[in-house]
Amino acid sequence: MTKSILSVNAGSSSVKVNFYTAENPPRPIAHAEISGITAPPPKLKYQQGDKSHKEEIKEKLTTPQDAFNYLLKRCFEDPELSEVTSADDLAYICHRIVHGGDYHDAVEINDETYHHLESFEDLAPLHNFSALEIVRHCRAELPKVRSITFFDSAFHHTIPEPVRTYAINQEVAKANGLRKYGFHGISYSFILRSVAQFLSKPADKTNLIVMHIGSGASICAIKNGESIDTSAVQIAFAENSTLQYEYTNASIRMGLTPLAGLPGATRSGDIDPSLVFHYTNEAGKLSPASTKEMHISTAEDILNKQSGWKALTGTTDFSEIAVSDPPTKAHKLAFDIFVDRIVGYIGNYYLKLNGQIDGVVFSGGIGEKSALLRKTLVDKCQCLGLALDDAANDKGPEDGETVKDLSKGSGKGPRVLICQTNEQFEMAYHCALSRC
Numbered sequence: 001m002t003k004s005i006l007s008v009n010a011g012s013s014s015v016k017v018n019f020y021t022a023e024n025p026p027r028p029i030a031h032a033e034i035s036g037i038t039a040p041p042p043k044l045k046y047q048q049g050d051k052s053h054k055e056e057i058k059e060k061l062t063t064p065q066d067a068f069n070y071l072l073k074r075c076f077e078d079p080e081l082s083e084v085t086s087a088d089d090l091a092y093i094c095h096r097i098v099h100g101g102d103y104h105d106a107v108e109i110n111d112e113t114y115h116h117l118e119s120f121e122d123l124a125p126l127h128n129f130s131a132l133e134i135v136r137h138c139r140a141e142l143p144k145v146r147s148i149t150f151f152d153s154a155f156h157h158t159i160p161e162p163v164r165t166y167a168i169n170q171e172v173a174k175a176n177g178l179r180k181y182g183f184h185g186i187s188y189s190f191i192l193r194s195v196a197q198f199l200s201k202p203a204d205k206t207n208l209i210v211m212h213i214g215s216g217a218s219i220c221a222i223k224n225g226e227s228i229d230t231s232a233v234q235i236a237f238a239e240n241s242t243l244q245y246e247y248t249n250a251s252i253r254m255g256l257t258p259l260a261g262l263p264g265a266t267r268s269g270d271i272d273p274s275l276v277f278h279y280t281n282e283a284g285k286l287s288p289a290s291t292k293e294m295h296i297s298t299a300e301d302i303l304n305k306q307s308g309w310k311a312l313t314g315t316t317d318f319s320e321i322a323v324s325d326p327p328t329k330a331h332k333l334a335f336d337i338f339v340d341r342i343v344g345y346i347g348n349y350y351l352k353l354n355g356q357i358d359g360v361v362f363s364g365g366i367g368e369k370s371a372l373l374r375k376t377l378v379d380k381c382q383c384l385g386l387a388l389d390d391a392a393n394d395k396g397p398e399d400g401e402t403v404k405d406l407s408k409g410s411g412k413g414p415r416v417l418i419c420q421t422n423e424q425f426e427m428a429y430h431c432a433l434s435r436c
């Protein structure tokens with residue numbers, strides 16, 4: 001029997017796993033995901049062939065690692081999922097790692113690559129640590145299966161120097177890897193391929209403004225198939241950072257979190273960098289949320305985990321915020337903040353792309369599901385020639401409809417599109433392309 005590829009996507013509020021046949025191109029076998037990890041109770045969605053099933057989970061799953069273990073056990077034990085009953089049925093495990101430092105391509109995990117990734121895992125506190133916990137688990141429990149890591153940041157290696165460089169001392173910047181990196185690149189790669197195909201254009205001649213808006217949100221300007229700018233930023237990657245501070249015998253690196261750009265479920269997005277020192281004079285201290293393995297400053301904890309929708313409204317679930325009749329003023333404010341920030345980036349990227357765009361694309365949990373957010377944004381961008389077919393927008397995409405056109409009329413002007421992104425497929429696709 002053909003072996004399988006398991007793709008794992010540990011996001012900030014969800015863990016998604018997909019099984020595919022290890023052949024080129026890979027064929028889907030099953031999909032399982034747990035969402036709402038930050039807004040309990042967690043919810044399971046399970047899909048296999050025509051069967052789809054949703055349930056609330058009773059067990060306490062508070063971390064992506066818990067969710068991964070639960071999903072793997074559940075899939076291996078499902079008598080109807082005969083293709084994958086144990087690790088023996090797996091050829092590869094593809095892991096989404098948000099921050100890949102200077103890696104431009106996927107890498108196979110061995111002692112060297114694993115330790116290299118481990119050296120900067122506490123620099124993306126909501127992501128790299130959890131993803132590497134899952135890699136660690138796989139190395140220990142499924143040692144015969146080859147693990148391949150794919151990086152969000154890799155897609156953005158084309159960002160030009162003036163865009164990725166901060167106006168700070170360049171010796172310090174270079175020594176500490178202080179530059180713009182960028183996220184959601186696996187998703188942007190899937191979206192570019194899918195949208196170019198949908199528009200019948202070669203990917204390397206396609207210009208897009210793409211929003212990946214989920215629990216973490218970013219926006220990307222794609223010119224001739226390459227990322228030329230993105231809002232979500234990991235500012236640093238430093239193995240031997242000179243910016244080390246000693247606190248109660250623990251050393252941490254400062255200011256190294258994926259915060260910039262759009263706000264998210266628990267993240268602040270763009271702020272004046274000095275704000276946090278006015279917020280608390282404890283900002284530079286080690287946060288009580290730190291563990292032996294992961295060190296996080298109070299500043300990082302506040303801006304990564306205690307901000308965003310949660311701080312403004314008490315919920316991390318944007319479906320409670322994006323409603324026509326918001327329950328509180330705070331919900332309305334959170335919605336308006338999000339709209340304001342996204343519109344600012346669309347205007348910025350429209351100029352950077354010289355007004356030559358094939359389309360504006362909505363993706364990610366919020367982008368794919370919130371008709372209200374799409375309508376509000378497109379209405380605000382009418383001056384760029386965007387126009388929405390309200391009925392198509394309200395209906396949204398069908399299951400399995402990768403790209404849906406929401407544009408009004410078939411005429412000129414940029415298309416307004418939804419792309420149901422699939423980071424798990426993108427990883428399996430590239431894994432199979434180069435290895436099967």
Ligand SMILES: Nc1ncnc2c1ncn2[C@@H]1O[C@H](COP(=O)(O)OP(=O)(O)O)[C@@H](O)[C@H]1O
Pocket residue numbers: 011012013014213214215216265316317318319320322364365366369370
């Ligand atoms: N109908 C909806 N309207 C608005 N937001 C939604 C809707 N359904 C889900 N969401 C939001 O999508 C987000 C999850 O996005 P997703 O991209 O799947 O997750 P992650 O960021 O963990 O990868 C959550 O904030 C959730 O509230």
Ligand SMILES: CC(=O)OP(=O)(O)O
Pocket residue numbers: 010011012013098127152183184214215216217258
């Ligand atoms: C980078 C990031 O925020 O990822 P996610 O949206 O999957 O949490």
Ligand SMILES: [Mg+2]
Pocket residue numbers: 011012214
């Ligand atoms: Mg995600």
